[in-house]
Amino acid sequence: MGRKGGGVVAVRWWCSAQLGQPWTWQWQAYPGVWVLVLAVGGAYAWAVLRLSDIGYRTPDCGRRTADGGRHERPTSARDVTLFGLGLLLLWVGIDWPVGLLAVGYLLSVKTIQYLLIGYIAPGLLLLGMPRWLLRRMLRSRVAFSMARALTRPLIPLAVANGVLVATHLPVVVDNLSGSQLWTFVLDLVVIAAGVIFWWPALGRLPELGPMSYGARIGYLGLNLFLPTVPASFFTFSQYPVYALYELAPRVSGIPAVADQRVAGLLMKLCGGALLFATMSVMFFRWYRHETGAEPEPVLAPSPQGGEGPRR
Amino acid sequence: MHRSLLALLVAATAGGSLVACGPGSAAREPEDLRGYLLGEPLPKPELTLTSTDGTPFDFRRATDGFVTLVFFGYTNCPDICPVHMSNLGTVLATLDPRVGARIKVVFVTTDPRRDTPAVLRAWLDRFSRSFIGLTGDSATIAEAQASLKLAPAVIEQAAAADTGYAVGHSALVIAFTADNQAHVVYPFGTRQEDWAHDLPELVREGWGARAGASSR
Numbered sequence: 001m002g003r004k005g006g007g008v009v010a011v012r013w014w015c016s017a018q019l020g021q022p023w024t025w026q027w028q029a030y031p032g033v034w035v036l037v038l039a040v041g042g043a044y045a046w047a048v049l050r051l052s053d054i055g056y057r058t059p060d061c062g063r064r065t066a067d068g069g070r071h072e073r074p075t076s077a078r079d080v081t082l083f084g085l086g087l088l089l090l091w092v093g094i095d096w097p098v099g100l101l102a103v104g105y106l107l108s109v110k111t112i113q114y115l116l117i118g119y120i121a122p123g124l125l126l127l128g129m130p131r132w133l134l135r136r137m138l139r140s141r142v143a144f145s146m147a148r149a150l151t152r153p154l155i156p157l158a159v160a161n162g163v164l165v166a167t168h169l170p171v172v173v174d175n176l177s178g179s180q181l182w183t184f185v186l187d188l189v190v191i192a193a194g195v196i197f198w199w200p201a202l203g204r205l206p207e208l209g210p211m212s213y214g215a216r217i218g219y220l221g222l223n224l225f226l227p228t229v230p231a232s233f234f235t236f237s238q239y240p241v242y243a244l245y246e247l248a249p250r251v252s253g254i255p256a257v258a259d260q261r262v263a264g265l266l267m268k269l270c271g272g273a274l275l276f277a278t279m280s281v282m283f284f285r286w287y288r289h290e291t292g293a294e295p296e297p298v299l300a301p302s303p304q305g306g307e308g309p310r311r
Numbered sequence: 312m313h314r315s316l317l318a319l320l321v322a323a324t325a326g327g328s329l330v331a332c333g334p335g336s337a338a339r340e341p342e343d344l345r346g347y348l349l350g351e352p353l354p355k356p357e358l359t360l361t362s363t364d365g366t367p368f369d370f371r372r373a374t375d376g377f378v379t380l381v382f383f384g385y386t387n388c389p390d391i392c393p394v395h396m397s398n399l400g401t402v403l404a405t406l407d408p409r410v411g412a413r414i415k416v417v418f419v420t421t422d423p424r425r426d427t428p429a430v431l432r433a434w435l436d437r438f439s440r441s442f443i444g445l446t447g448d449s450a451t452i453a454e455a456q457a458s459l460k461l462a463p464a465v466i467e468q469a470a471a472a473d474t475g476y477a478v479g480h481s482a483l484v485i486a487f488t489a490d491n492q493a494h495v496v497y498p499f500g501t502r503q504e505d506w507a508h509d510l511p512e513l514v515r516e517g518w519g520a521r522a523g524a525s526s527r
Contacts, residue, residue: 022389238405239503246398246502249390253437255397256503 014184015094017104017177022249025097032184033095040125041087047133048075075130083128086121093117094187103177106254107234107245108262115270117187118164122194123278126202134204144208150199151208153219160197161226163189168230174243197223201278213286220279227271234264344495344512345505352492353485355379356458360419360445363432368445370417370455371491378414378513379487380497383456383464385422385478386434391499392418393438395484400438402506413489413514417443419455421464421480459485459493488518 013032092098093116102113138144150156166172167186176182201220203210211219233241240246240256355371362368380399384392396418403411418435420426423446426434431444446452453463464480482499486509495513497505 020390239402239507243500243502247394247500250393250397253393255401257401 012180014180014187015096015099015103016180016183017244017248018100019104019178020249021104023101023105023251028096028100030095030099032180033091033099036094037087037091040090041084044083044087044128047136048080048130051133051136073131075133079128079130081128082124086124086126086128089116089124090121090191093121101251103183104244105248105251106259106263107242107256108259108266110245111234111263111266112270114164114167114190115266115274118190118194119197119271119274122191123198123202126195126198126204129204131204138205147199147205148208150196151203151210153200153211153215153222156196156200157219157222157226160193160223163193164227165230170242177244201282213282213289217279217282217286220275220282224272224275227267231264231268231271234260234267236264344509346486346495346497346501346509348495349493352494353459353487355487355491355493356455358451358455358458360447360451360455361428363428363435363444363446365428368443370445373443374415374417374487375491376489377487378489378510379417380414381417381419381459381485381487382483383419383421383452383461383480385420385464385480386426386430387422388478388480391482395482395499395501396435396438396442398501398503398506399484400442402503402510403439403441405507406510410511410514414510415443416441417445419445419452421452421456422466422478423447423449423452425474456481461485486513488513488516490518492518494518 012028012030015030015033093102093113098109098113098116102110138147167190172186176186200211201216203216210216237260238257240260245259246256355374358370359367360370382392382395384395386392396416399416403414403416406414416439418431420431426444426446428444428446431446435442435444447455456463461481461483464478466478467476484497484501485493486495486497487493488495495509497509
């Protein structure tokens with residue numbers, strides 16, 4: 001809480017719909033967003049600066065990390081860049097103006113936000129995590145078992161698409177968007193679903209038995225079709241699906257139906273392009289792997305005794 | 312402050328003139344409508360305002376026999392007015408043209424100082440060229456609101472040169488049927504699918520012999 005003109009002014013911690021308030025381009029602070037971004041970025045920086053040093057350079061690191069850290073590739077500039085980019089996109093997606101426009105004014109911006117925090121940012125964050133760090137995070141038996149279960153495609157497929165559908169239900173969007181707490185929870189759920197979605201597709205740890213490249217391409221292909229359902233509703237509905245966006249003060253005079261159609265096209269085209277691009281990269285990596293141009297991933301023992309990559 | 316004022320006006324208007332249900336027709340129950348039915352229908356008032364082409368507009372005569380949706384608002388309105396007009400414009404464009412031809416949308420400004428006929432026309436054209444814009448002197452507009460049992464619009468205190476003021480006004484759209492009476496009103500929150508459901512019903516409804524005959 002702060003004070004303004006003698007009265008107490010409530011701090012808005014997270015972007016939520018400010019029902020009936022006209023849109024303004026005047027900047028607004030959302031400290032909860034900064035806390036989250038700083039916490040994630042700070043944790044990564046701490047791990048890379050402190051644990052990486054212990055885990056990679058110290059000769060007896062095996063005793064400290066229990067994961068054969070001596071043989072690990074260190075944190076590279078590429079890792080840091082990818083993680084930093086993911087964090088930046090996450091921040092852009094949940095802070096003003098994208099976060100506020102998404103949660104209270106324009107469905108098209110909500111779709112952009114979903115692509116940012118539900119697909120692009122989680123993928124980059126995961127790619128930016130060095131393997132040694134992932135292994136450290138999965139040291140406990142429970143965490144390892146969960147990570148291993150999520151490597152199988154059915155659960156991530158169900159989670160990612162279940163979250164996509166659930167967070168786009170009119171009853172959820174219209175009733176929960178006005179609450180800072182609920183939008184915070186929903187944003188975290190979307191981010192977590194994004195990480196779970198990419199986990200089997202990126203196959204970061206060989207000891208978890210990642211899918212073959214062909215299976216990964218198939219998995220991404222399945223995800224290409226399922227989001228078509230909500231995208232079609234947006235594109236082909238004659239009238240707005242959500243009361244929230246229909247009755248919100250107009251932004252630049254954009255009609256609600258036009259906004260909804262743009263949202264449908266964005267979900268289908270941009271979401272599809274993202275997955276297609278990833279599938280293409282997978283395909284070429286698969287080709288390089290088959291022709292021997294791509295080196296074998298470094299194997300490291302797991303808490304359960306280790307398991308190599310599945311062929 | 313603007314929002315609170317609007318809420319008060321809407322609550323006062325709705326509380327004073329709305330009841331749960333009204334008279335039915337033989338063919339179709341008006342309770343099926345998604346708007347609020349008035350306990351006692353409002354007669355279409357006799358009033359003459361100025362249209363956007365600058366000519367006098369005899370409201371009763373010009374809209375006689377049509378389903379007429381009347382709304383009082385202003386073009387600088389940041390929230391309710393553009394949403395109502397946008398929703399109506401979108402739905403009218405999707406309706407059967409024979410139904411659409413039986414409907415007139417009339418927007419009466421509550422801010423004649425800023426809403427000149429040209430400003431009004433340009434703003435309404437963003438939603439539909441068929442919308443009728445009316446202006447007049449403040450006394451006539453206040454009289455028009457009173458005749459429809461609407462609370463008068465309240466202009467925010469502003470310096471003479473200030474053009475950024477807000478105007479508190481009723482958020483109700485009043486729907487006159489072909490019998491020249493309003494049986495139904497629509498508050499803010501009426502959605503496009505509600506309009507799409509009700510407008511053909513209002514045109515078909517047996518409240519007005521002419522509309523009933525022309526649409527059956």
